[in-house]
Structure formats: structure tokens, C-alpha cells
Amino acid sequence: MQDATRTTQTRVGVIGLGAMGSGMAASVRRAGYPVAVFDVRPEVARAFAREGGTAHSSPAELATTVDVLVSVVVNAAQVEDVLFGADGAADRLREGSVFVMCSTVDPSWSVALEERLAERGILYLDAPISGGAVKSAAGELTMMTSGSAAAYAVAAPVLDAMSGTVYRLGDRAGNGSKVKIVNQLLAGVHIAAAAEAMALGIKAGVAADDLYEVITHSAGTSWMFENRMAHVLAGDYTPLSAVDIFVKDLGLVLDAAGPTRSPLPLAAAAHQMFLQASAAGLGREDDSAVIKIFPGIELPTPVVDADTVDGLGA
Template identity: 70%
Template sequence: MNPIIGLIGLGAMGGGMARSLRRAGYALRVFDVRADVAQAFAQDGGTACATLAELGAQCDIVISVVVNAAQTESVLFGSGEVAGCAAAMKPGSVFVMCSTVDPNWSAALEQRLAGLGLLYIDAPISGGAAKAASGDMTMMTSGKPEAYDRCEAVLNAMAAKVYKLGDRAGAGSKVKIINQLLAGVHIAAAAEAMALGLREGVDAAALYEVITHSAGNSWMFENRMAHVLAADYTPLSAVDIFVKDLGLVLDLARASKFPLPLSSTAHQMFMQASTAGFAKEDDSAVIKIFPGIELPQAPKAAE
């Protein structure tokens, strides 16, 4: 019999992952702090749970798609008078953690859940909202073989690539941290290049066309500078995500006194953008820290 799946967090990534699971035919329970979002999702299939404990009690596999370690702790173990899902989960159930977190924290969580009789997969994700919705995202996973035995098919239903990176938690999070190093540095470099072009009076659309067909291109330039050209800073991934993620990158390297000069500079750029008031805007808004440039404006609506 197919397992009953619970998914917590119906944001840009989690909502797409839930739809992928629904398409694959899994019995699905969902929870989001925005109850109306969970109810709206369930209208097309699945069940919205009123509490985390209710979801945990009903599911064989619980997938958490929240922002960070603190939110994951709250999901599992509760906050204040609100109970988490861990105490309600049946022994032998699997908790799949999809956030970008400190790898050492993830390894410790595996041990903590083992003490409750629960299995754990360290499974941060990448690819963006569109790939999550189509089931084409990437998962960087690590965990015990018995955990994979119970949920491998479920992981494959959500992602085109499920990388198994070790038999204990932490390895998946280390690889995700390194991915975020590159992603953050690439966005910062893309913004710097576009800003210089604007400062020098180069037509922004022409610059974008040339770079995206030249050796200097990157996926992040092509994706994020399109947001700048459209003057659309709707947060698919916010500035503060990279304040957090590049902070994790630097914390990991600091523990072994490993120098990361480019990561450090990119982190400062995102922090500058955050404190300038762009924290919740799309991460491409890091370009707004550059002085003396005129950014593309959104086209005016026809009267």
C-alpha cells in the first residue's frame, strides 16, 4: 500500500511539491500556518489538517518545507502552546527535512528523532518554484538506508534528481550549503555586471541579450537579471534568504578557518540590500545597492 504523506509548508516550493505528490496519486495531508492556503489546496485533492499533531498522527512520511532550522524545530516539537508533529508520529515514520540549515544541526536532529523511534532524511532542495511545480527540482539527500527504503519513491515523485550523498544526516545539507555559496555569489556578480552596464549607459536589454549568448553567462544572470529588466521584484527567493544562507556558508567555513573571500563580499551585499529596505524583495534586488544608476522601470499600463 502507498504510504500516507504529510507536507508542511505550502509556499513557493512546498506548494509545487504537494501538487507533484497529488499528481503521483499519493494520499496527501497538508498543513500551512495560513489555513486558507491549505484549504484552497485541498479543494483539488488531499486533506487540509487543522494542526501539526493531526497531520503527524495520520501520516507515514512527513515532509517539511519551511524556511529554516528554527521553523523546523517548531514544526517538530511545537512552540508555546502549539504542539508539533513529532510526538504524534508513529514509530518508524519518516521525517523529511527540506530546509537549508547548518549541517551539524541536521546531524543532531537525526539523533534526536531516532530517540523518538522516527527515521530522518536530510533533504534540502534546489531548482526554484517552477521546477518544484513540475516535479523537476533537485534534492540533495542523506540518511539511513532504512529511511530511504520507506520513502525513496516519494522523493522521486517530487524531484527529477534525488542525490544520495551519505548514510547519515548532514551530507545533504553540506552540499546544499556549497550550492548556495555559488548561487549567492553568482547573483551578486550578475547584479554588479548589470549595474556597471547601466552606469556606462549600455542598453540593459541589449546587454542581457549579449551576455546570455556569451561565455560570461550564468543561470543566475539569465534568470535574475530578467527580473531586473522587467522591474519585477516579486520575491520568488528573497534577499533575506541569502542573508541567511550565505551566513550558513560562512559559519561552516569559519569552524575550520577556511577563507571564503567571494562569499564574504556577497553576504555583505545582501545584508546591505536588506538593511536598505529590500529584505523581502526578490534577491535580484541586491542590484539596488549600487549608486548612480537608473534601473529599468515597469512598463506603464495602457490608459
């Protein structure tokens, strides 16, 4: 049961209302927390606030109003901008507040960020997330977190409101991001392998929907095959997670392996596949669009409702 006293006293901010951040902010709001939001698209922040909460015009303005600030942006460069850019939050967060960083980043960068924020009296949680937009909206994300006991003391109930499982992986930043790097290695390789397998079956003359039905009920399936190849069957490459995300994330995986001289042949091959897709102009399509790099296959196309076609032709 949610602690009613903490709910009324802890003020939460969320920066970044994309597919993940919007669900996280909504989950925190459902738990009874006062929620302040910022997004680079002001209309998105205002739409969220109409259902409850407050929209702000900059990270700095938002920072003055919160005890826990959750950042759900794409990469380290965007986190830097949120904190230290023009109208950044770092100079306005009060001492003892907690910055929760949910992006996939180089673990060494996250370690350094904890130190930079500590100089300002700001607590920090390294807290990458996994689960996708559906689990985000349901408050059932997996969070891979590490940080100080003091940071958890303030932010733990907020993390619980956003997630199904919060893993505590250490008492300082770094391990959360290290585990997320491993997760992204597997996710990227699984998507690339799923695309390769589906392309092979289609080129061999098997109907895509038959292949999907059999594989998802066989030992060779994976969560990524089931989820991403459903996008291929629908012919829908609307980006829930884009090709360029895995160009970035698998690049981080390979960079992280360097200091320990860890060979990553599968991650390297998958990274090349996503790079090829991006170079072909598919970078902003859904990551399942990596299947389009395979030549000589006819992919499913979207089913268009007859009434829609009539309407377009009218």
C-alpha cells in the first residue's frame, strides 16, 4: 500500500514524455504523487497536465518544484542538456533532492555524473529501464538501479510507483548501467536474429504468418521474435524503439567491452546490421525494420480498410 504521507510530501518531476516517459509519469500520478513535467514539445506536456499535474517551460523551472526528478531522455547528451544546458536543472535542484537517470549510457559516464551532482549536494540514482511502452503505461517496468542509501530513502517509493520490479545493484552509480548494457546486447542480438530468421523463411517460400505462428510456439522463439516480428507481419514500422536506438546502444555495448578486452562477435554483427539499416535511410523506423536489409524478400504490407481507401479517394 502506498504511504499516504510520503505521497503528499514527495514532489515528482518527469522530463521526457515519449513512449516510456509518458507512461512513467502517468503511473506516478496514479499513485497519488503531485507530478510536474517538461518535454521539448510543449503541447505534449500541456496535454499531460490537463489530466492532472503541472507543465513547465524548462527543466530549470521544473527543478525548483520537485524532490525527485526523473529523466527519461534518449542518451547522455540529452541528459547533459537537461542538467547543465541552457535552462538546465542542476543549478535549481535543491540540496538533498534526487536525480533519477533512466537513459542507456556508458557506465563510466554515469559514475562521473554521480560525482558531479554530489558536488552540488544532489543525490543520484543510476536507473535504466526496460519493458516497453505497454509496461510503462501499466507501471510494470523493470528498473536496474544503483546508488546511495540516501538516494533510495527519498526516491524508492517513486520507483515502486513506476515499476513492477526495482533491482538494487549496488551502493553507487555504475552497476545499473552495466546491467542495462548487457540487456541491450541481448535485445539487439535477438532482434537481429529474429529478422534474419524471418527473412530466411520468407525467402524459402514460407508464408510469413505461418512462420510466425510456428516459431512462437517452438523452442527457437524469443520475446523479441514474438514482439518485433508482429510488427513485420503488420507491415507497421512506426518507431516504438527505432533502428538508430540500437545503433547507439550496441555501440555502447562494444565500447564498454573494450577496457576488459571482452570479445563480442554477436553484438558486433548485430551492430553492423543496424548500421546498414540506418545507412539505408531506415534509422527512424521501428527497430524491426532491420529486416529490410535482406534482399529478395517480399515483406507483408499494411492492411488498409476498404472504407479508408474509399474515403481517401473521394
